[in-house]
Each structure stands twice: as structure tokens, then as C-alpha cells.
Amino acid sequence: LAINREDGRGILRLCLKYLQKNLQKKDTNGFFAYPVNDVIAPGYSSIILNPMDFNTMFTKITNDQYRNVLDYKKDFVLMCNNAMTYNRPETIYYKEAKRLLHTGMKLLSKDKLLNMKRTTP
Ligand SMILES: CC(=O)c1cc(-c2ccccn2)c2ncccn12
Numbered sequence: 177l178a179i180n181r182e183d184g185r186g187i188l189r190l191c192l193k194y195l196q197k198n199l200q201k202k203d204t205n206g207f208f209a210y211p212v213n214d215v216i217a218p219g220y221s222s223i224i225l226n227p228m229d230f231n232t233m234f235t236k237i238t239n240d241q242y243r244n245v246l247d248y249k250k251d252f253v254l255m256c257n258n259a260m261t262y263n264r265p266e267t268i269y270y271k272e273a274k275r276l277l278h279t280g281m282k283l284l285s286k287d288k289l290l291n292m293k294r295t296t297p
Contacts, residue, residue, distance in 0.1 A: 189237055189240065192242060195245070195284065198283055202276055203272070207272055208276065211231070212227060226254060233255070257277075260273050
């Protein structure tokens with residue numbers, strides 16, 4: 177049973193790294209690559225209580241901190257929503273977050289995930 181659990185984690189890690197690679201490609205300016213700090217975004221840490229970024233998500237993948245793809249998807253949505261909370265709609269950060277979220281929902285759609293589940297060994 178322990179072996180199966182380890183195998184399962186390995187497969188999930190592979191899937192999540194594949195998804196992250198494709199999502200991060202869409203963040204062409206790298207706005208979501210690392211945590212936002214209060215120097216570039218004044219007052220950020222008092223407005224956004226649950227910050228998230230791709231680097232943090234990658235660390236969580238590596239440390240098996242996601243039980244499944246839906247857990248990962250929650251962090252992705254959190255990251256995009258944070259940007260649409262802190263930044264005003266007319267800013268590039270808001271616009272990029274909205275576009276990234278839309279792209280992500282297509283990549284993380286149910287049928288895509290079902291297909292992945294079906295195709296993984
Ligand atoms: C994601 C986000 O909210 C963000 C990323 C950045 C950012 C990230 C990397 C380089 C430059 N800017 C940012 N700057 C000001 C205000 C908000 N942001």
C-alpha cells in the first residue's frame with residue numbers, strides 16, 4: 177500500500193509540474209513568478225492575507241503539499257484573484273491576472289483533467 181501511495185504521489189507531481197509549466201508560459205511578463213512584495217506593491221501584505229505565486233506553488237508540488245489537482249487549482253485561482261483584488265481593473269496586473277485565470281480554467285477544465293486521469297499509467 178505504501179508503494180502505491182508513493183507511486184500515486186509521483187504521478188500527481190508529474191501532472192502538476194506539467195500543468196504549471198503550461199500555465200507559467202502564459203505569464204509572459206513573469207508578474208506571477210514570485211511573491212509580490214510591499215516595495216513594488218505598497219500595502220500589499222496588509223491587503224492580501226493569503227498571497228500566492230508560481231514559485232510557492234512549485235515548492236508545494238515538490239514537497240507533495242497538494243493532495244490532488246483540485247487543491248492545486250485552488251492556489252492558482254487564489255493567485256489570480258489576489259491580483260484582481262489588489263490591482264485596479266485598468267492596470268496591466270489586473271488584466272494579466274484575468275487572462276491567466278481564463279487560460280488556466282481551460283487547461284484545468286474537468287474534461288482535460290479526466291483525460292489526464294485516463295491517460296496516466
Ligand atoms: C501579481 C501582482 O499583483 C504584481 C506583480 C508585480 C510585479 C512582478 C514582477 C515585476 C514587477 N511587478 C506587481 N507590481 C506592482 C503591483 C502588483 N504587482
